[in-house]
Amino acid sequence: MNRNSRNQDNSEEVNSYGIKKTTYWKIYGVKRFPYRGKRLLQCFESDPREEYLYEQLVTTVGTEIDIRKRQRLFIIKDMIFNAYQPNYTRIASGSLAEGLNLPGSDVDIMYVNNHYDVIRSVSNIKHPIHRRTLVMETDIDHPGFTKLRFRAVEVNAHCRCHPGICTGKRLYLSRTKFLDEYKNLTYTSPLSMHGPCLSNQTNSVDIAFCLRCKYLPQNALPWGFRRRLQWPPDCVIDSIIQYGCLLVPIGPKTKPDDHLLWRLSFSVAEKKLVHSFNFTQFLCYGLLKLMLKRIVNTHDVVKDLLCSYFLKTSLFWISEEVDIETFQLSKVYYCFTLCLDKIISWVTTCYCPNYFIPEHNMFLGKINHRNNKILLCVLESIKSGGITGLTNNIFAPNKENHCLSRTYNESSFILLDFLVYRVIDLPGSMTTFSIGITKYLKGLVLADSLLKSETSTFIINFCKYLIASISKYIAQRLPTPNTRGETNSIRKCYHKLIQKSIKSDAVSGWLLYASYYYVTRQYNATLKLTDYILSKCSPDMIFLNTIVKTDSVITFYKHNVHTSMTLNEKMTIFTVDNVNYLYNSSLIPEELQLEVENHKIDIPPVFMSYCLRFLCYHHLGDISNRRQALRDLYLTVNNGQFITPTSHSDSLTILGVCNEISGYKDAAYDCYVKSLEVFKSKCRTAEIRKLKLFDI
Numbered sequence: 001m002n003r004n005s006r007n008q009d010n011s012e013e014v015n016s017y018g019i020k021k022t023t024y025w026k027i028y029g030v031k032r033f034p035y036r037g038k039r040l041l042q043c044f045e046s047d048p049r050e051e052y053l054y055e056q057l058v059t060t061v062g063t064e065i066d067i068r069k070r071q072r073l074f075i076i077k078d079m080i081f082n083a084y085q086p087n088y089t090r091i092a093s094g095s096l097a098e099g100l101n102l103p104g105s106d107v108d109i110m111y112v113n114n115h116y117d118v119i120r121s122v123s124n125i126k127h128p129i130h131r132r133t134l135v136m137e138t139d140i141d142h143p144g145f146t147k148l149r150f151r152a153v154e155v156n157a158h159c160r161c162h163p164g165i166c167t168g169k170r171l172y173l174s175r176t177k178f179l180d181e182y183k184n185l186t187y188t189s190p191l192s193m194h195g196p197c198l199s200n201q202t203n204s205v206d207i208a209f210c211l212r213c214k215y216l217p218q219n220a221l222p223w224g225f226r227r228r229l230q231w232p233p234d235c236v237i238d239s240i241i242q243y244g245c246l247l248v249p250i251g252p253k254t255k256p257d258d259h260l261l262w263r264l265s266f267s268v269a270e271k272k273l274v275h276s277f278n279f280t281q282f283l284c285y286g287l288l289k290l291m292l293k294r295i296v297n298t299h300d301v302v303k304d305l306l307c308s309y310f311l312k313t314s315l316f317w318i319s320e321e322v323d324i325e326t327f328q329l330s331k332v333y334y335c336f337t338l339c340l341d342k343i344i345s346w347v348t349t350c351y352c353p354n355y356f357i358p359e360h361n362m363f364l365g366k367i368n369h370r371n372n373k374i375l376l377c378v379l380e381s382i383k384s385g386g387i388t389g390l391t392n393n394i395f396a397p398n399k400e401n402h403c404l405s406r407t408y409n410e411s412s413f414i415l416l417d418f419l420v421y422r423v424i425d426l427p428g429s430m431t432t433f434s435i436g437i438t439k440y441l442k443g444l445v446l447a448d449s450l451l452k453s454e455t456s457t458f459i460i461n462f463c464k465y466l467i468a469s470i471s472k473y474i475a476q477r478l479p480t481p482n483t484r485g486e487t488n489s490i491r492k493c494y495h496k497l498i499q500k501s502i503k504s505d506a507v508s509g510w511l512l513y514a515s516y517y518y519v520t521r522q523y524n525a526t527l528k529l530t531d532y533i534l535s536k537c538s539p540d541m542i543f544l545n546t547i548v549k550t551d552s553v554i555t556f557y558k559h560n561v562h563t564s565m566t567l568n569e570k571m572t573i574f575t576v577d578n579v580n581y582l583y584n585s586s587l588i589p590e591e592l593q594l595e596v597e598n599h600k601i602d603i604p605p606v607f608m609s610y611c612l613r614f615l616c617y618h619h620l621g622d623i624s625n626r627r628q629a630l631r632d633l634y635l636t637v638n639n640g641q642f643i644t645p646t647s648h649s650d651s652l653t654i655l656g657v658c659n660e661i662s663g664y665k666d667a668a669y670d671c672y673v674k675s676l677e678v679f680k681s682k683c684r685t686a687e688i689r690k691l692k693l694f695d696i
Contacts, residue, residue: 049387050330054283056395057332060102061286064279066412067099070419071275072459076450077423080466083446084439087114089212091246093267095308098274100286101419104293107205110246110267118148118213118247134173136217142252143219144360145261148173148211175249176259182209196250204547210265214244217264220356230324236276240269253365266356273316280327284335285315287394291336294394295382302375305367306343313362314342316355333387344379347372413563420462420567421542421575425469435582437477444470461567464503468568471500472512476585481520491520505544505571506536507605511579514612515587523616530609530616537576537606543642544577576642578602589615591657594685595650604642607633607651614658630658649678653686660693669693 061067074092081090094108095101117131134148150171175196183193193199198207216224224241246265251258277285288311297303318338319327327335346352350368354360367375382390447470451463475497483490494516502509514529540556542548548557561570581588582600589612595601603611614629633655637643643651656671672690675683 046330047387049391050333053287053333053387053391054329056391057283057286060290060395061100061283062415063412064282066416067279067282069416069456069458070096070101071099072454072456073420073462074423076459076462076466079450080443080447080470084435084443084470086439088112089114091268091271093271094206095289096419096423098271099282100289101415102286102289102293107423108208109205110208110210110248110265112210112212112246116211118211120213120215120218122151134211136213136247138217138219139261142255142261142360143357144264144354144362145252146217146247146264147260148247148262172260173262174259175251175262178249179209196248208248210249211247211262212244213247216241216245217357219359220245220264220266223356228320229322231319232273232276236272240266240272243268243272245269264357269356270312270316274312277319278324278327280329280332280335281315281319283329283332284327284339285312287332287336287390288312288315288339290394291340291382291390295390296375296378299374299378302371302378305371305375310346310352310362311339311343313352313355314339314346317353318342333390336390337383340379340383344376344383347375347379411558411563414558414561416458417557417561417567417570418542418548421544421571422547423545424465425545425577435473437474440470440474440477444474458567464568465571468501468504468509471497472504472509472580473582475501475512475516476582476587478586480586481516503568503572505575505577506541506573507533507609508577508579510536511605511608511612512587514609515579515581515589518589518612518615519587521619523620526612526616530613533609534606537609537642539641542575543644544575546644576605578604578642578647579608591615591661592654594688595653595683597685599684601650602647603654604636604644604647604651606641607636607643607647607654610636611654611658615661618661626662630662633658645678646681649675649681649683649686652678653683653689656686656689660689665693 062070074097078090078092089112091110091112092108093110094106096105096107115131116134118134118136120136122135133151135151137147137149139145139147150173179193179196182198196208198209199205224237246267247262248265250263251261252263255261274282274285289308292306292308292311296306318335322338326338346363347367350361350363350372352362352367354362382393385393444467447463447466451460451467454460454463475494478493478497479490481487481491481494498509498513498516501512510529510533514526514533517523517525517529540553542553542557548554557574561574580600580602581592581596583596583598585596585600588596588601592601610629610632614626614633617623617626617629637648637651637655640648652671652675656668656675659665659668659671669690672686672693675686676690
């Protein structure tokens with residue numbers, strides 16, 4: 001099918017744009033809002049309530065530029081990860097990746113297992129076959145789901161080793177056994193299983209493992225050809241058809257015991273659609289989500305009936321059915337009412353048609369004729385309240401649900417900064433597989449090419465951070481700096497890479513430098529560097545990959561940053577991060593080699609600084625200062641400076657190692673025991689060290 005699409009890319013990768021300087025609006029075929037300057041204000045003259053609603057939405061949702069920056073941020077993160085991780089393709093999904101950063105928004109990540117090929121029919125098989133091949137068998141009774149059957153030729157070969165279920169002569173992939181593979185993997189932070197997803201301890205990150213089919217399922221093919229007006233653009237339709245769909249290991253709510261049905265997921269397609277929204281569509285999307293959070297979900301009896309996915313689906317249908325010129329900034333409320341009417345009609349009939357497969361009723365198992373009446377009352381009351389009632393309920397500062405709104409009046413760039421600091425290195429990365437230096441170099445080359453091709457200063461600076469971060473990993477994949485015969489050339493490489501890495505944040509790159517000097521037995525240089533690092537670790541600094549909640553940290557940041565500072569400057573002054581030692585790192589002290597024998601480890605910056613000082617004084621024979629460094633380690637663990645629940649157990653284990661080096665075996669034993677008592681996030685080597693301590 002050829003619709004003469006603009007910027008159509010033949011690549012099969014999820015995020016393939018960005019190498020050439022093409023404007024974001026051209027890439028996604030976005031219909032730009034026509035008003036500029038004074039005309040924007042004039043369009044609200046007929047109804048000041050519309051202007052007030054618009055202003056409140058922009059304050060909460062962000063400007064159009066803010067939205068595009070967020071979208072691009074997640075696209076680039078995925079591109080870099082996928083450049084050096086061939087086994088899995090990471091896809092940022094959910095509202096954050098779509099560009100919507102509302103208070104309480106979670107981070108959703110999907111990992112596509114690249115060891116499987118899923119095809120629509122046997123005729124789609126491409127030879128030679130390099131991967132396990134599965135054939136979709138869509139379910140007539142459950143149109144949004146499918147079974148995944150192994151090719152007949154593979155049944156005998158894989159019947160025992162595949163996580164599948166035999167039904168007669170056919171072998172199907174069981175979603176429960178598929179998920180079992182991931183429960184036993186190790187991750188950069190402790191995760192627990194919630195349904196088909198893995199979640200972190202605060203439930204702020206959800207990770208779903210899935211498969212990809214490069215074809216749309218048979219019952220979704222009419223979507224590409226059905227009658228519509230201007231939206232979505234042809235290039236977006238072509239891109240969605242070209243990508244196909246995902247398959248998520250979750251079955252229908254009406255058949256919880258069926259382990260063979262997989263849900264057809266159009267997450268990538270939906271992200272492409274949302275990215276093609278104009279600003280008015282996006283504000284309408286934000287308004288629908290705010291209505292759900294701040295009005296509908298305040299009624300306990302209907303709290304779990306509607307979800308934001310249903311609301312987004314209504315906006316997709318409305319956008320397709322009306323003229324795109326309907327989505328003017330002066331008509332945000334009108335567009336909202338169109339979606340609200342659509343939702344009310346669905347709730348009335350208890351039927352919510354999936355946007356891609358209308359035969360799939362997404363209300364099944366949730367909304368029925370026994371519980372829809374109360375929900376209809378809530379929705380009708382929102383409609384009857386008009387624009388004034390809606391605005392008062394969502395944005396009134398004296399409302400109980402106003403706690404969901406911003407607790408401080410941040411500037412736009414500060415909000416964007418905090419988002420970057422929160423998601424810059426998302427937890428949940430898999431550590432089972434070792435990544436070689438060649439793959440990291442591939443990521444570095446891509447980051448460098450993006451640096452030269454991007455037009456946004458913010459994104460350019462984010463690419464600089466990525467280069468600094470990847471440089472830390474490459475340095476740890478080099479041969480040990482004490483390698484005989486090539487010492488000078490190898491050490492030059494170390495210096496070049498670590499000098500790049502110090503631009504990632506205020507301390508973690510410098511800690512790698514200190515580790516380098518320690519490994520090369522330059523103990524005095526290590527001590528000088530740790531002095532410098534400790535002088536930079538202020539309690540008011542922002543700890544990366546966490547949600548900033550402390551008022552003092554927020555206030556300190558607001559009072560010290562200004563718009564002329566680049567993202568990199570702010571990160572090297574105001575943020576700190578753990579020092580991340582990779583699997584078999586060449587830069588970790590020899591005394592801690594066991595900790596990276598099979599996994600990576602993240603060590604808090606202040607704690608690692610004192611650890612290096614302890615080890616240096618030990619080798620220098622300075623018993624007094626060694627004892628002081630050991631006390632500092634105790635205080636750091638007890639005070640918890642930059643020590644998270646994730647790193648607490650590892651810190652206790654390393655404290656035990658230092659006690660053991662000092663000859664305090666009883667104290668070391670206590671540390672190992674306490675490390676093993678840490679809930680959920682136990683150090684992987686504490687038990688080994690405890691047993692070795694007394695040769696048990």
